[in-house]
Structure formats: structure tokens, C-alpha cells
Amino acid sequence: MALSASTTLPASVQRITDVFTDEDFIRHTSQTVGGDLTSFEVSGPTTAAFNTKTVRTLPTDRLPDIARKFVGASLTVTQLEEWNAPAADGSREATVKLTVAGAPLEVTAVQRLVADGENSRVELSGDVKSSIPFLGAKIASAAEPMIGKALNIQATLAKGWLEDHPA
Secondary structure (H helix, E strand, O other), X not given: OEXXXXXXXXXXXXXXXXXXXXXXXXXXXXXXXXXXXEEEEEEOXXXXXXXXXXXXXXXXXXXXXXXXXXXXXXEEEEEEEEEOOOOOOOOEEEEEXXXXXXXXXXXXXXXXXXXXXXXEEEEEEEEEXXXXXXXXXXXXXXXXXXXXXXXXXXXXXHHHHHHHOOO
């Protein structure tokens, strides 16, 4: 299933990068959806190319029954991000990979932060795949709106975080 989301935030690309890599923000985002942040690592300075690894547990109460049968009451999601160094215009790009422990579900995406005057656009596009024979497409189709919603929650929370935590 194809995944696509876009939003505009009132901050520079670097400021948004700093928010998206702030452990307190990641914890806040996880807790807002009823989950817990298990671990978070940033390797390298966020002003250059760097990587992040986020592991969180999330409840499955909002997943369709078919998906809950496979993963139980909660799931552990690992998110790996490989961020490129800023381009000449300040824009950034990150390759994002999400895996779910114990579930044959994988999300691969590219997130772009694009300067737009005093604002920045956050654009995400990717794919949701499941490798279960016969049911994989159905599970991916059910998961896609949930993942899209999670990304929109991140953007909404980032806007509030920017307002509450001025640089």
C-alpha cells in the first residue's frame, strides 16, 4: 500500500530536525498514542548526516481484529532513520524504515523537510508491506491508515512542541 502525507510547520528545517530528534519529543509522541518509548539513539550531529533508532511499544486496541490476532495487545516498533546532510538550500531527507516485532509488516519511506519561506514542509512517501501469504495485502491495507494517522499526529504534536518550546 502506498503511503503519503504532507504538512507545513512554522519553523526552519533545522529546528524541525532538532524537534524530530529530541528524546523528550519522541517520548511525548509515544505517550500521546498510549505507548512507551523503550529506547532512542542519535548517532552523529543533527547538523550533518546522522542516524536515529527509536524503539517503542504501542497498544493494538485501534488495530483491526485481523491484525490483533497476529500481534496481541501491544507491539514493539523499531524505527530506523538515515538522515542526509542538509542540501545547499537547507532541505533534508531521511530514509525511514519501520519494523514490527513478531509481525510480518514493514514500512519504508522517505521523509523530506523542505524550506518554504519562514515555514518548512514535511513530506513523507513510502510503502507498507506485509509478507503473509494471501492476507498480506489485507493487513498492509488495514495498517496504512493507522501509519498515516501516526505521521499526522507527529506533525500536529511538533507544531505544539514548537510553540511550547521556543528555540
